[in-house]
Amino acid sequence: MSNTYGKWLKSAREAAGLTQRQLADKALMTRSHISHIEAGRRVPSEEDARRLDMALGTGNVLTSFRPGAEDDVLADYFSPVKHLEQQATAIREFAPSLVPGILQTEAYARAVLGRSFPSMSPAERDRAVVARLERAAILEGPTPPAVWAVLDEAVLRRPVGGPEAMAEQIDHIIALTESERIRTHVIPLGLGYHPLLDGMLTLMWFEDQPPIAYSEGLRMGRLHDSPSVVEAFQADYTLAMSDALPLKESLAALKATSKGYREHG
Numbered sequence: 565m566s567n568t569y570g571k572w573l574k575s576a577r578e579a580a581g582l583t584q585r586q587l588a589d590k591a592l593m594t595r596s597h598i599s600h601i602e603a604g605r606r607v608p609s610e611e612d613a614r615r616l617d618m619a620l621g622t623g624n625v626l627t628s629f630r631p632g633a634e635d636d637v638l639a640d641y642f643s644p645v646k647h648l649e650q651q652a653t654a655i656r657e658f659a660p661s662l663v664p665g666i667l668q669t670e671a672y673a674r675a676v677l678g679r680s681f682p683s684m685s686p687a688e689r690d691r692a693v694v695a696r697l698e699r700a701a702i703l704e705g706p707t708p709p710a711v712w713a714v715l716d717e718a719v720l721r722r723p724v725g726g727p728e729a730m731a732e733q734i735d736h737i738i739a740l741t742e743s744e745r746i747r748t749h750v751i752p753l754g755l756g757y758h759p760l761l762d763g764m765l766t767l768m769w770f771e772d773q774p775p776i777a778y779s780e781g782l783r784m785g786r787l788h789d790s791p792s793v794v795e796a797f798q799a800d801y802t803l804a805m806s807d808a809l810p811l812k813e814s815l816a817a818l819k820a821t822s823k824g825y826r827e828h829g
Contacts, residue, residue: 569629570602576620590619594772605647609774609789644787645766645778649702654710654769656801658760659719663733666699667713667740672733673697675725703745711746714805716761717753720821731825738818749808750817758807759800767801
């Protein structure tokens with residue numbers, strides 16, 4: 565994501581003789597939120613941009629040129645999301661077909677990243693795998709985010725990387741769940757349609773910033789910070805989770821599936 569907008573905001577702030585704290589107070593925002601926008605880690609909501617224009621006396625420049633959907637759908641669309649994961653205090657993941665990136669094992673990640681065409685070079689694939697595995701570090705820190713993972717049963721049934729890799733992957737999720745680093749719920753295939761089936765969804769909450777949503781489809785992803793859009797995604801997630809298996813039953817389903825891969829793989 566280009567940081568032209570953030571650099572322009574910083575220039576306008578400095579030209580007005582304001583610190584980040586002073587601008588935050590005038591725009592009714594937090595200093596860290598201003599900092600993240602200037603660094604290119606956040607795209608301001610339309611309301612944020614409107615308040616920044618008023619605080620800086622810039623007319624409607626920041627509102628009119630606010631990065632939109634076109635800027636979010638880029639080849640490196642996931643880059644800002646990785647930064648946000650590291651700042652989040654709570655994360656809720658939904659996966660319709662693949663294990664969420666922060667929960668993937670090396671063998672599983674290598675199988676996913678190794679199926680591109682044209683193929684990556686071995687060195688490129690290794691870098692991509694390392695980058696994906698590094699995201700899991702947020703679960704090991706002293707203050708990890710509260711992570712909830714809702715998995716469609718199709719995620720468990722699709723043998724990505726083969727039976728051995730799948731058994732290892734599911735066992736990893738079981739270990740994270742039993743150690744209470746995450747909570748996992750499985751939506752059974754028998755449910756049929758549910759509101760999250762259209763794509764992957766990540767919801768994130770922060771200590772000093774508004775919550776955001778990230779949705780992803782085929783070779784594209786989009787950050788959403790409009791309050792009404794984020795609330796709609798949160799409602800869809802809550803509805804889907806209400807149809808998922810409880811924690812105990814979800815763990816039993818995970819263990820039975822892992823056992824099946826080991827015995828019949």
